[in-house]
Amino acid sequence: MNKQLILDHADAAVEFNKNEAKVDWHDETLWFVRTKRDRAVAQIPEWEQLREAASQIKNHVLSNMHDLLIQFEENAIRNGIKIHWAADGDEHNAIVLDIIKQAGATRMVKSKSMLTEECHLNKYLIDNGIEVIDSDLGERIVQMRNEPPSHIVLPAIHLTKAEVGETFHEHLGTDKGATDPQYLTEAARQHLRETFLTRKVALTGVNFAIAETGGFVVCTNEGNADMGAHLADVHIAAMGFEKIIPRAEHLGVFLRLLARSATGQPITTFSSHFHRPRPGQEMHIVIVDNGRSRQLGRPDFRNSLKCIRCAACLNTCPVYRRSGGFSYHSAVAGPIGSILAPNLDMKKNADLPFASTLCGSCSNVCPVKIDIHDQLYKWRQVLMREGYGPGSKTVAMKAMATVLESPRLYRMAGKVGRGVLRFAPITVENGLNPWYNQREMPEPPAESFHDWYVNHKKA
Amino acid sequence: MTTRDQMLASIKANQPAMRPIPAQFTFTSVYPDLTQQFIDILTFVGGAALIVPDFAAIRASLQTQFPNMTSVATTCDELADLADVTMNVSDPHELSGLNLAIIEGPLAVAENAAIWVDERQLPQRVAPMITQYLVIIIRQSTIVPNMHDAYKLLKVDETGFGTFICGPSKTADIEQSLVIGAHGARSLMVYILP
Amino acid sequence: MKVGLFIPCYIDQFYPNVAIATLKLLEKVGCEVAYPLQQTCCGQPMANSGFEHLTGGCNENFVRNFADFDYIVSPSGSCTLHIKHHLHSTNEEAATGIRSRIYELTEFLTDVLNVTALDATFPYKVGLHQSCHGQRGLHLAQMSELVVSPPFSKPVQLLNLVNGIELIQLDRRDECCGFGGTFCVTEEAVSVKMGKDRVADHLRHGVNYITGVDVSCLMHMEGILKRANSAVKVKHIAEILTATL
Known part of the structure; x- marks a missing residue:
C-alpha cells in the first residue's frame, strides 16, 4: 500500500x-x-434532552427512509414540485445541467450546498458552458480564489480580512489595501444583488425535507438562498436523501439545535419553508444517493447520516483548528468528514480517521448525538483490516503485538529498550522518530516498576 | 429499473429495523416575560423592538426612524398612507428598488426572536429580503415561548412559502466579524402592539 | 478487598515512580494490593492504530493476570477506558467481569473508597490537565461541551484534600493535549502544536507543576517543557496525593 x-x-x-x-x-x-456555541446552549436547560430527541427522530428516519422518501415524493409532486432521483454525483450534475438547458439559461446563482461540493457541480457546469456564481459571501470569496470551502458553515474561515481584501480588489475593484469587513461585505452585496436580479435559475441546498408536507426548509443568515430562489424562474433544490424528517413539528427540535450548535445564534436569520413554486415558477428537487444507501447498510457507520451539517464538531476539534479544512482533502472536513469520506473512497481517504486524537469532544457537541469518535476508531479497524495501511505499519504492529502479548519478550525488550527506547509504542512507526523533532523523551530510569516491585515487595 | 427504483430498493435493503419516533420531542420553555425575552434576543441578534400602544404610535416612530424615505411599501391598511409603492407586483424584480417594507407577523417566538411570515403577509416572497430596511409589526398576544409552541400553531404548507425571520440579514464570513446587512434587509425594526 | 494493580507498559518502563506512588497510595487508604508480575499492556497502541485484531494475545494475558481480583485499579484513564470498552477473551465471562471491575485510580478513590482525607502536602501552584479518555470516556469530571449540573471533578476533589496546593483555572479547561497514541508521531506537527498550546495555558497561569491522571499526556507535555528548558515539571496525580514535605 x-x-x-x-x-x-x-x-x-x-x-x-x-x-x-x-x-x-x-x-x-x-x-x-x-x-x-457553549453560551447559547447553556441557555437551554433541556439541551441534552433536545439532542436525545433529535437523535431518536433521526434514528427513526434511518429506519424508515424508504417509506418517508416515497411519502415526501408524493406530497411534493402534489405541491407542484418536480422530483428527480440521482444515484451519484454525475447523475445529479447531469440533471441540473438538463434543467438549466430546458430553461434556456446559461447562468445560475447558487446558495450554499455542501452536496454540490461533494458532486463537484461547479466544475461540471463550467465545463458545459454554464456560468455559476456562489452567493454565500464566504463561498463567493473562495470561488473567486479558485479554492474549495475549508469549512461547511464558514467557507472562508481560513482567510484573513487582508486576504479577502486582496481578492476583492482583484475581482470586485475594491480599494487596494482595504480590509474593513463592513466595506468588503457591502461591495459583495452590490455585486451579488446584480447577480440575483439577472439569473433565471437558482440552486439551493436543503436543510430539512418534510415527508408529511412535501416541502423543504433552507436556513441562511445572509438571505442569499431566498434572494436567488424568489427572483428566479427556476428553483432547483439539491438534497442528499438523508435530509428527510417525518413531520413539520419535528422542525421545532432541529431548528432549536442547528444554529446554536453552528454559530451560537438562537436561530438563523431566515428559516425558509418552501412548499409550492410561486405562480409561473418551476421548482425542482434532486434527491441524491452518492454512496448514502451504502453507508446506510453499514451498521457501525450508518448513523453518520444523521448529520445536519452544523459544523460544531469542526469548531471543537483541536486537530481541525490546527490543521485547517484543506488538510482533509474532502468536501466535508473535520471529524464528521473523516467518518463520511471513507465510505466514498476508502483508499483516497484512509488517512482521515487517523487525523484525530479520539478526544471525543466532537461526539459531545453533536446535536444529533453521532458517536463520531467511536466511528473514527471503527473506521481505523476497517481500513487496516482491508489493507489500506502501509505495509511497514502492519509489520511494525505485528512485531509490537508479539512483544506486548508475551510477558517474557516484554521484559526483555524493556531491559534493552529503556536504554535506546526502541520499545516505546510511539517509536514503532519508523527509525527516525518524529517524537524528537520538537520534544524530549523522559530520562530512562534504572529499573522498571516490575523490577522494583520484585526487589522491594517480594524480598 | 429507473434510478428512483434502484435507489429506493437499495435504501430498503440497507435500512435498519424500525425505530420509533420518540415519545417526547417537545419541551416547555418558561420565561417570566415573553415580550421582554423576545426583545432581549432580538436586540442580541442586531434587531430593534419597540412596544407601542397603537398604529398611530407606529406611524410617529416610523416618521422619525425613516424621515422622508421613498419607495416605501406596506401591507398594513392602517399605514397605507406612508407607502408610495406597492409590493403587489406580478414580477418580483419590480421590487429591486424597494427601500422600506412594512409587514405584519402573525406569530413570534420568545426564545429566539423569530417571526413567522408567509404568503398571507407577503405579496411577493422576496419582499422581506430584497427591501433595504424591514419593519414587522407583531402583537404581544401572539408571542409563544419556543419553537415547539410555534409549530403547534403553524400549518407550514398553508401557503406555498413561509419563513421565520430573526433579525436583519447578516454575515460573519470575513474573519468572523459580524456585518449586519448581507444580502437581505440592513435593519429590522419590530413594533409590538398589545 | 483484593485490588489488582495494573501498571501500563510505558509507566512500568519509563515512570516507575508513578507506579510506586500509586501502590503506596492504595495501601495507605487500606487496600490489599497485588501487582501481577506477568502483566504487559492493555493493547491500546495496536487498537487505536487500527489493529485491534492483533490484540487477542494482550487480552488473554490481561485476563490471565487480573481475573481473580475484586477490583483492578490503574493510574491511567486511557488504558482503563480501553480495557473497559475493548477487552474480550476466549473466557468472555472473565473478560466481562474485568470490564465491570476496572477503575482508574481517582474514580476508585472517590467512588469506591469514598476517600475524604489524605495526609499529603504539596505547597505549589498546580494546573490539572484533564486527559480526554478519563474526562470524556470515564466521566471523571464535568465536560465543557455538555449542559449538565452540578459541576464535578473527581481529580479536583482529591487534589483539594492536599495541604498547601493551589490549583489554577485554565482558559480551556478540557482541551486535548495532542498526545493521542501513535498520533503523536504520525501527526507530529499538529500533536506538538496542541501540546505547546496546552502547556502555554498552564504557563500563563504561573504553575509550578502540571498534573493529570494520564502519564502519556504528561510525558508529551514534559517533552515540550524540557525542549523549551522550562522549570515547570509534570507529576502524576498519585505523586501529589502521596507527597510530603
Whole structure:
C-alpha cells in the first residue's frame, strides 16, 4: 500500500503549521465560535434532552427512509414540485445541467450546498458552458480564489480580512489595501444583488425535507438562498436523501439545535419553508444517493447520516483548528468528514480517521448525538483490516503485538529498550522518530516498576 | 429499473429495523416575560423592538426612524398612507428598488426572536429580503415561548412559502466579524402592539 | 478487598515512580494490593492504530493476570477506558467481569473508597490537565461541551484534600493535549502544536507543576517543557496525593 496516501492529512498539516501565527489565529477564531456555541446552549436547560430527541427522530428516519422518501415524493409532486432521483454525483450534475438547458439559461446563482461540493457541480457546469456564481459571501470569496470551502458553515474561515481584501480588489475593484469587513461585505452585496436580479435559475441546498408536507426548509443568515430562489424562474433544490424528517413539528427540535450548535445564534436569520413554486415558477428537487444507501447498510457507520451539517464538531476539534479544512482533502472536513469520506473512497481517504486524537469532544457537541469518535476508531479497524495501511505499519504492529502479548519478550525488550527506547509504542512507526523533532523523551530510569516491585515487595 | 427504483430498493435493503419516533420531542420553555425575552434576543441578534400602544404610535416612530424615505411599501391598511409603492407586483424584480417594507407577523417566538411570515403577509416572497430596511409589526398576544409552541400553531404548507425571520440579514464570513446587512434587509425594526 | 494493580507498559518502563506512588497510595487508604508480575499492556497502541485484531494475545494475558481480583485499579484513564470498552477473551465471562471491575485510580478513590482525607502536602501552584479518555470516556469530571449540573471533578476533589496546593483555572479547561497514541508521531506537527498550546495555558497561569491522571499526556507535555528548558515539571496525580514535605 502507498504510504503517501496515509500521510495526506499529516503532510498537509505540516504545511499549515509552517505559519504558526496563522495557526494560532485559526485556532482562536474557531475556538471563539465554540465558546459562542457553549453560551447559547447553556441557555437551554433541556439541551441534552433536545439532542436525545433529535437523535431518536433521526434514528427513526434511518429506519424508515424508504417509506418517508416515497411519502415526501408524493406530497411534493402534489405541491407542484418536480422530483428527480440521482444515484451519484454525475447523475445529479447531469440533471441540473438538463434543467438549466430546458430553461434556456446559461447562468445560475447558487446558495450554499455542501452536496454540490461533494458532486463537484461547479466544475461540471463550467465545463458545459454554464456560468455559476456562489452567493454565500464566504463561498463567493473562495470561488473567486479558485479554492474549495475549508469549512461547511464558514467557507472562508481560513482567510484573513487582508486576504479577502486582496481578492476583492482583484475581482470586485475594491480599494487596494482595504480590509474593513463592513466595506468588503457591502461591495459583495452590490455585486451579488446584480447577480440575483439577472439569473433565471437558482440552486439551493436543503436543510430539512418534510415527508408529511412535501416541502423543504433552507436556513441562511445572509438571505442569499431566498434572494436567488424568489427572483428566479427556476428553483432547483439539491438534497442528499438523508435530509428527510417525518413531520413539520419535528422542525421545532432541529431548528432549536442547528444554529446554536453552528454559530451560537438562537436561530438563523431566515428559516425558509418552501412548499409550492410561486405562480409561473418551476421548482425542482434532486434527491441524491452518492454512496448514502451504502453507508446506510453499514451498521457501525450508518448513523453518520444523521448529520445536519452544523459544523460544531469542526469548531471543537483541536486537530481541525490546527490543521485547517484543506488538510482533509474532502468536501466535508473535520471529524464528521473523516467518518463520511471513507465510505466514498476508502483508499483516497484512509488517512482521515487517523487525523484525530479520539478526544471525543466532537461526539459531545453533536446535536444529533453521532458517536463520531467511536466511528473514527471503527473506521481505523476497517481500513487496516482491508489493507489500506502501509505495509511497514502492519509489520511494525505485528512485531509490537508479539512483544506486548508475551510477558517474557516484554521484559526483555524493556531491559534493552529503556536504554535506546526502541520499545516505546510511539517509536514503532519508523527509525527516525518524529517524537524528537520538537520534544524530549523522559530520562530512562534504572529499573522498571516490575523490577522494583520484585526487589522491594517480594524480598 | 429507473434510478428512483434502484435507489429506493437499495435504501430498503440497507435500512435498519424500525425505530420509533420518540415519545417526547417537545419541551416547555418558561420565561417570566415573553415580550421582554423576545426583545432581549432580538436586540442580541442586531434587531430593534419597540412596544407601542397603537398604529398611530407606529406611524410617529416610523416618521422619525425613516424621515422622508421613498419607495416605501406596506401591507398594513392602517399605514397605507406612508407607502408610495406597492409590493403587489406580478414580477418580483419590480421590487429591486424597494427601500422600506412594512409587514405584519402573525406569530413570534420568545426564545429566539423569530417571526413567522408567509404568503398571507407577503405579496411577493422576496419582499422581506430584497427591501433595504424591514419593519414587522407583531402583537404581544401572539408571542409563544419556543419553537415547539410555534409549530403547534403553524400549518407550514398553508401557503406555498413561509419563513421565520430573526433579525436583519447578516454575515460573519470575513474573519468572523459580524456585518449586519448581507444580502437581505440592513435593519429590522419590530413594533409590538398589545 | 483484593485490588489488582495494573501498571501500563510505558509507566512500568519509563515512570516507575508513578507506579510506586500509586501502590503506596492504595495501601495507605487500606487496600490489599497485588501487582501481577506477568502483566504487559492493555493493547491500546495496536487498537487505536487500527489493529485491534492483533490484540487477542494482550487480552488473554490481561485476563490471565487480573481475573481473580475484586477490583483492578490503574493510574491511567486511557488504558482503563480501553480495557473497559475493548477487552474480550476466549473466557468472555472473565473478560466481562474485568470490564465491570476496572477503575482508574481517582474514580476508585472517590467512588469506591469514598476517600475524604489524605495526609499529603504539596505547597505549589498546580494546573490539572484533564486527559480526554478519563474526562470524556470515564466521566471523571464535568465536560465543557455538555449542559449538565452540578459541576464535578473527581481529580479536583482529591487534589483539594492536599495541604498547601493551589490549583489554577485554565482558559480551556478540557482541551486535548495532542498526545493521542501513535498520533503523536504520525501527526507530529499538529500533536506538538496542541501540546505547546496546552502547556502555554498552564504557563500563563504561573504553575509550578502540571498534573493529570494520564502519564502519556504528561510525558508529551514534559517533552515540550524540557525542549523549551522550562522549570515547570509534570507529576502524576498519585505523586501529589502521596507527597510530603
